[in-house]
Amino acid sequence: MxxxxxxxxxxxxxxxxxxxxxxxxxxxxxxxxxxxxxxxxxxxxxxxxxxxxxxxxxxxxxxxxxxxxxxxxxxxxxxxxxxxxxxxxxxxxxxxxxxxxxxxxxxxxxxxxxxxxxxxxxxxxxxxxxxxxxxxxxxxxxxxxxxxxxxxxVFLSKEETYADIAPVRLNSNGVTAFISIMRGCDNMCSFCVVPFTRGRERSRDAYSVVQEARDLFAQGYREVTLLGQNVDSYKWASEDGTEQVNFAGLLEKVALVSPELRVRFSTSHPKDITDEVLYTMKKYDNVCNYIHLPAQSGNSRVLKLMNRTYDREWYMNRVDAIRRILGNDCGISQDMIAGFCTETEEEHRDTLTLMDYVKYDYGYMFAYSERPGTPAAKKLVDDIPEDVKKRRLNEIIALQQQHSLERNQQAIGKVHKVLVEGTSKRSAEHLQGRNDQNKVVVFPKHNFTKGQYVNVLVTDCTAATLLGEPVL
CATH class of the missing domain: 3.40.50.12160 (Methylthiotransferase, N-terminal domain)
Structure with a gap:
């Protein structure tokens, strides 16, 4: 990611x-x-x-x-x-x-x-x-x-998960790795080509996921990210039907591989993320306190046109549940689309006010781009001028920069457990890694090495990075 x-x-x-x-x-x-x-x-x-x-x-x-x-x-x-x-x-x-x-x-x-x-x-x-x-x-x-x-x-399969294939780790830092837990998507968001390019949703055998996590840990990896178009809809059943595993259950199984193995996941769909998943995150310290929760828009009418199957109130309810169960320190990131079909200025402002409500740690932001073959391309008119899309996108980005800085400033004066991923891009005398909330932390190298956990006191920050000193 x-x-x-x-x-x-x-x-x-x-x-x-x-x-x-x-x-x-x-x-x-x-x-x-x-x-x-x-x-x-x-x-x-x-x-x-x-x-x-x-x-x-x-x-x-x-x-x-x-x-x-x-x-x-x-x-x-x-x-x-x-x-x-x-x-x-x-x-x-x-x-x-x-x-x-x-x-x-x-x-x-x-x-x-x-x-x-x-x-x-x-x-x-x-x-x-x-x-x-x-x-x-x-x-x-x-x-x-x-x-x-x-x-x-280009045959699309209803069964293929590649569960039996051990990936060759490309571009690996030897510390963090992805584990694909499911393929395809059953959500027909009107703007999205994924259901047409990746096919129907199917989940991988839970025990093959756990074994891959064990193998990675034995090889020295200390963090895995469970991947899926919508991890919250993961569901697997044994052939004899005696065992069924949902995403909360899979998360627990992977967390139990070792307390020294950090576990992340992406992506969560707001319609499916459950309190059970949140309580599982709270139960295990090695399940990271971070959720990517794409909103796409802050306006209920636009969300309905997008076929997101939730409204503004539902989304805010899920954010409230995250804050209630996991606390204000839980990192939340977003996806936002600026200038979707027929979006008005007032509806655009609803996106900005939703961002003010959540105060995301960071985000992935786009101007709407019509994709051939999608329901939106077939049924809706891409009627927002490009200059308006660009201006709205810039407003979203500017607000997110402000919120990212605010959220990072809250980390100052606190000690964070950081998994070292390697040398800082700017200085060979500094290391960088990520904390529980998926934020980059840079600190002096000392004698620490890649793959170690280091307690770091955050002393300063930018909108993108936390800066600190190891607690020796």
């Missing part, structure tokens, strides 16, 4: 360039795989599954595109801007193909699922198009490409 406190639409569409992996160092004579991942955490997690599948095919990962035999772009389709970034990237591969004609190029993920074979027609450098549920078929598709054919598989 990107963890910048303020993210604009452009910020969220990041690129993940794989770092040097252990098998890359011993890859002499092997074919080389290079992967770039765009968009959400689920795509980054999927790339790790792809790397594992391709390892069985005899491919080692590489951080150099020039030495790759196979280049894969794992794509996002949530906004037009995200797709344009991928198209721009593909346009740069013409020279790569010219230098190395045998280099195979594939497009994976949500953009592949949305555009399907059309991608092969429009982007001549692309040899292979593979949807999110077809990654097991990559070796066969690759064989087709090697015979000079183009290859496509």
């Amino acid at each position: 990107k963890t910048l406190e303020i993210l604009t639409p452009e910020d969220k569409q990041g690129i993940d360039l794989p770092r040097l992996l252990e098998d890359e160092q011993n890859a002499l004579g092997k074919k080389k795989l290079y992967i770039e991942s765009y968009g959400c955490q689920m795509n980054f997690s999927d790339s790790e599954i792809v790397a594992s599948i391709m390892r069985e095919k005899g491919f080692a990962t590489t951080s150099s595109i020039d030495e790759a035999d196979l280049v894969l772009l794992n794509t996002c389709a949530i906004r037009d801007n995200a797709e344009q970034k991928v198209r721009n990237r593909l346009s740069t591969f013409t020279s790569l193909k010219r230098r190395k004609p045998d280099t195979m190029i594939g497009v994976l993920g949500c953009m592949a699922e949305r555009l399907k074979a059309k991608l092969l027609e429009e982007e001549k450098v692309v040899d292979m198009v593979v949807g999110p549920d077809a990654y097991r078929d990559l070796p066969r598709l690759l064989d087709e490409v090697e015979t000079g054919q183009k290859a496509v598989n």
Whole structure:
């Protein structure tokens, strides 16, 4: 997950360039795989599954595109801007193909699922198009490409969870890792392409999730993030029907792996997050005191047009429950869309007043971008001028910056337990990590090392970062 406190639409569409992996160092004579991942955490997690599948095919990962035999772009389709970034990237591969004609190029993920074979027609450098549920078929598709054919598989499955595949940890700091607990989405939000690109919701075997967490802990990882489009709707039942596990139950099982293993999760849907989940968070100190709770809008009429299935009052009730059960220190972050179809100035102000009510720690903020094929594109008119969208978005961002600073200032003078993730980006003499509320904390290095828990007294802050001194 990107963890910048303020993210604009452009910020969220990041690129993940794989770092040097252990098998890359011993890859002499092997074919080389290079992967770039765009968009959400689920795509980054999927790339790790792809790397594992391709390892069985005899491919080692590489951080150099020039030495790759196979280049894969794992794509996002949530906004037009995200797709344009991928198209721009593909346009740069013409020279790569010219230098190395045998280099195979594939497009994976949500953009592949949305555009399907059309991608092969429009982007001549692309040899292979593979949807999110077809990654097991990559070796066969690759064989087709090697015979000079183009290859496509965008079949959406009702069962695929990749539960039996051990991911190859790409771009890993060796401390934190993602665990995908479910795939797909049954929520038909009118603005969203995810149900069409990732298919129906299905949950992974609870015990395979717990085993992956155990394996990661044994390998030295000290934090896992449970991933799903809507983790709160997780539900798994044993084949004989004797055991059923909901999200609160799964959260507890993973928390019990070790008190030294931190547990986070994303994303929570406001319609589904229950008091049972909140009380489970309160019960276990190693379940982090942080919830990503996308609102999208603060106005009930707009929320109904978005088909979010809750209203402003319901959302505020859930925030009240979080504060009541977990306390005011619990971190809450948001997603907001500015300028959705027919949104008035008064309705935009409702979003601002909701933000004032919650005082989010940070957020992911976007101007509405109509996506082809969604219910909103079919039934609603994208009638808010771009300059109005931009102005409203800037107002949301400015208010969030103010709230982020206010929330961070409340941390000053308190001691926070920080999991060290590595050296600070600005100074080799400082370390950085995250506290319980998912906030970046920077402090002097001393003799501490990556993967340690350090108690840090926060002495200062910006809107994005907490600054402090270790309690020795």
